Amino acid sequence: GAVVSQHPSWVICKSGTSVKIECRSLDFQATTMFWYRQFPKQSLMLMATSNEGSKATYEQGVEKDKFLINHASLTLSTLTVTSAHPEDSSFYICSARATGVTGELFFGEGSRLTVL
């Protein structure tokens, strides 16, 4: 099946710094990628929809200036958590939809962010 890779898997940073997480589709082109956030023992909450070559669409309540999303190519989307604070600590997961394919999404392995 299609592979989506996230990097880094784990990151620890100091409060006030910015962290970038990459999401790559390794063997297919993804017009659309999605970023989710998952708190411990909870479900995945959609943060934003990232479309190649255009601005991301953020879900209600998600600060777009806080969580910067860039989808510069058909195989790469990045999520930058700016001026991170401890409450931003979470598990971030991306998913990608192959161009021309309806419905099915492929998920990355997730990135665990801990802000000290």
Added chain:
Amino acid sequence: AQSVTQPDIHITVSEGASLELRCNYSYGATPYLFWYVQSPGQGLQLLLKYFSGDTLVQGIKGFEAEFKRSQSSFNLRKPSVHWSDAAEYFCAVVIGTGGGNKLTFGTGTQLKVEL
């Protein structure tokens, strides 16, 4: 409001026993339906999906699910559970072919398997 409900937060079964995880959705139209499994600290793996056609779908690892329109349900089943099936299971829904195919997830069911 549109929603996906997984009524059981935790389920414990003995190895070799059968398993059924419940999922209900509240949408006017027939959605695309998915079941994903997540091991601790890992991403999600697709078990199976329903788009149309036969309402009983077969997935990986011996799992199957049945779409019942009258009950707005898409329950996941396995005849004989293995210890390696212990994980978190998420039901998810996509509405329509537009809207960017956004997935809406249920709250998940944590499966424990007793040896």
